[in-house]
Amino acid sequence: MDTSLHAPDAAELPIVYIDGEDLRRFLASGVTEQTGYSYSWEGEGVTHLHLHPLRHAFGSTGSVLFCRQAPAEVVADYAVEVAADGTARLLIAADDSWHEHPAMLIPAQSELFSRSKGILEVGALAGKRVMIVGLGSFGSQIAIELAKAGVGSFALMDFDRVELHNLMRHTCVANELGRLKTDAIADAILGKNPYAEVDRYPVNINRHPDLMLSEVERADIVICATDNNESRFNLSRTLVEAGKPGIFGRAVTRAEGGDVFIYRPGEACYSCLIGTGMFRQGEEEITDEASARRDGRIASYMSAADADAVVQVGLSADIEPICNMMVKLTLVELSRGLDTGIASLEDELVYNYYIWANRRERRHANWSAMPNAGAKPTIMRWYGAHIATDPSCTICGMGSLDLGAVDEDMALLQEIQALNASTLDDNTDDSTEQ
Amino acid sequence: MIDSTRQQMETQVLNHYLPATAYRFMDIGTSQPYLMMGMLTNSGKTYTIRIDLAHFPESVPEVYVTKMLYTKQGTAMDSPSASMHTLSSKYGFTRICHYGSNSWSPRVSLYKIFIKCRLWVEIYELHLKTGRPMDYYLNHQS
Numbered sequence: 367m368d369t370s371l372h373a374p375d376a377a378e379l380p381i382v383y384i385d386g387e388d389l390r391r392f393l394a395s396g397v398t399e400q401t402g403y404s405y406s407w408e409g410e411g412v413t414h415l416h417l418h419p420l421r422h423a424f425g426s427t428g429s430v431l432f433c434r435q436a437p438a439e440v441v442a443d444y445a446v447e448v449a450a451d452g453t454a455r456l457l458i459a460a461d462d463s464w465h466e467h468p469a470m471l472i473p474a475q476s477e478l479f480s481r482s483k484g485i486l487e488v489g490a491l492a493g494k495r496v497m498i499v500g501l502g503s504f505g506s507q508i509a510i511e512l513a514k515a516g517v518g519s520f521a522l523m524d525f526d527r528v529e530l531h532n533l534m535r536h537t538c539v540a541n542e543l544g545r546l547k548t549d550a551i552a553d554a555i556l557g558k559n560p561y562a563e564v565d566r567y568p569v570n571i572n573r574h575p576d577l578m579l580s581e582v583e584r585a586d587i588v589i590c591a592t593d594n595n596e597s598r599f600n601l602s603r604t605l606v607e608a609g610k611p612g613i614f615g616r617a618v619t620r621a622e623g624g625d626v627f628i629y630r631p632g633e634a635c636y637s638c639l640i641g642t643g644m645f646r647q648g649e650e651e652i653t654d655e656a657s658a659r660r661d662g663r664i665a666s667y668m669s670a671a672d673a674d675a676v677v678q679v680g681l682s683a684d685i686e687p688i689c690n691m692m693v694k695l696t697l698v699e700l701s702r703g704l705d706t707g708i709a710s711l712e713d714e715l716v717y718n719y720y721i722w723a724n725r726r727e728r729r730h731a732n733w734s735a736m737p738n739a740g741a742k743p744t745i746m747r748w749y750g751a752h753i754a755t756d757p758s759c760t761i762c763g764m765g766s767l768d769l770g771a772v773d774e775d776m777a778l779l780q781e782i783q784a785l786n787a788s789t790l791d792d793n794t795d796d797s798t799e800q
Numbered sequence: 801m802i803d804s805t806r807q808q809m810e811t812q813v814l815n816h817y818l819p820a821t822a823y824r825f826m827d828i829g830t831s832q833p834y835l836m837m838g839m840l841t842n843s844g845k846t847y848t849i850r851i852d853l854a855h856f857p858e859s860v861p862e863v864y865v866t867k868m869l870y871t872k873q874g875t876a877m878d879s880p881s882a883s884m885h886t887l888s889s890k891y892g893f894t895r896i897c898h899y900g901s902n903s904w905s906p907r908v909s910l911y912k913i914f915i916k917c918r919l920w921v922e923i924y925e926l927h928l929k930t931g932r933p934m935d936y937y938l939n940h941q942s
């Protein structure tokens with residue numbers, strides 16, 4: 367849009383931005399006056415003017431009159447005169463009169479991602495919807511990266527609030543303590559893309575299977591970034607049922623490494639992966655004691671001191687590569703079939719399971735040092751693998767139950783029974799069992 | 801939550817190993833389905849086991865002996881104990897620790913859980929005889 371506005375220099379505070387899309391809306395509506403909202407960062411001399419209240423708020427709020435011609439008397443904090451050709455003039459109220467002031471435009475939707483044009487066609491991803499389950503250190507970063515890439519629609523699921531213990535690796539900042547993560551991340555997404563559609567679900571998804579199914583069906587892809595297996599298994603089953611792709615990622619102990627699994631309909635599901643020896647459930651990084659106690663990863667009889675030793679939080683820099691891979695895989699899936707600059711990645715990211723090591727510790731202790739590693743596995747490189755469909759998988763295959771070690775259990779049972787038979791009661795008073 | 805396909809698969813396996821009178825699915829179709837299973841120990845005592853199926857097979861099901869059990873020392877087994885392999889009780893029942901969430905997979909059958917429970921009960925009876933903690937006989941389920 368061509369406007370008469372020009373950028374103010376630093377001496378011309380406040381710096382005022384007018385919502386360009388709102389100028390169009392105002393003209394198109396045909397009304398001559400409509401009061402909107404001004405948002406200012408207190409003490410910073412920066413103000414944004416909108417016709418409609420923002421879903422993310424900051425600082426102090428005031429009023430702005432969008433009009434064809436400003437009234438003589440001062441009736442709002444700001445007035446925006448919109449001419450028929452779409453040009454606008456900003457007036458600021460001071461000393462009971464209007465003062466003309468320069469202003470800039472918040473770009474309209476079509477201009478917002480012009481910088482990434484050529485790599486990712488903006489229009490394509492604006493119509494895509496991503497469901498993100500879990501907005502911790504993984505989910506929060508991934509959500510914002512996808513917003514930056516131009517994904518236009520999100521469903522956010524997490525019932526947690528921003529707390530001190532999860533702040534350091536999280537995108538949220540200290541003055542967001544106590545906010546629902548769904549609200550805080552929705553704001554972060556809208557900050558990158560004010561035109562994104564963001565649906566917030568501050569619920570435990572495991573207790574809302576109908577919501578889970580309907581949201582999976584609406585989504586083009588699902589990011590599973592929770593720290594508990596119940597939601598992973600629930601999601602896995604729902605993805606198979608709905609025929610939607612999904613991405614599962616996690617860090618192992620102290621984020622010494624991590625892995626990423628992608629479910630593509632028709633291929634191996636997350637439960638197939640669990641059945642293979644490659645996936646070690648017990649080594650998962652535990653970063654949140656309350657959450658781990660809830661689902662039994664930390665046994666309820668474990669003392670606070672013991673639990674403290676189990677909770678080992680890795681570096682944010684160590685989980686970023688894993689988040690990054692999840693984002694790339696998501697973008698490739700979303701742009702499949704579209705003519706984009708990342709289409710070539712379709713021929714590279716062909717695996718469904720990816721492993722990464724940050725340090726040569728524990729599980730990766732026998733990996734090679736980076737110098738002279740040659741073809742041998744070393745740190746900070748992705749390794750892909752094909753996980754095959756397990757025909758007996760109860761989720762995606764014909765289904766058969768795991769009875770594998772029943773014989774072992776039976777043998778142990780017989781042993782115990784024999785021991786029981788040969789053990790004499792050391793106390794004839796057997797009144798303890800009631 | 802357990803669906804009808806899964807229930808059929810479980811029933812097939814249970815029928816293979818147990819008489820049909822040894823188990824019964826309860827409140828199927830509600831939000832709190834569960835399975836009741838009877839067991840007879842070598843000493844001739846009978847126990848009933850309740851397996852809650854509201855979140856099965858996605859997570860480890862809660863399993864109870866349908867009464868409050870007591871240790872040889874006379875303490876109610878109503879709270880989490882590492883040495884006695886119990887968790888916080890519910891319904892006034894002793895809750896037993898049978899599977900750790902780290903080794904859980906949705907493919908684990910109810911029959912397998914049943915065998916773990918039989919093992920638990922036999923060891924409980926051993927404990928009543930010797931006074932040794934159940935831990936002594938049973939390594940922790942990882």
Ligand SMILES: [Zn+2]
Nearest residue numbers: 635638759762
């Ligand atoms: Zn599968």
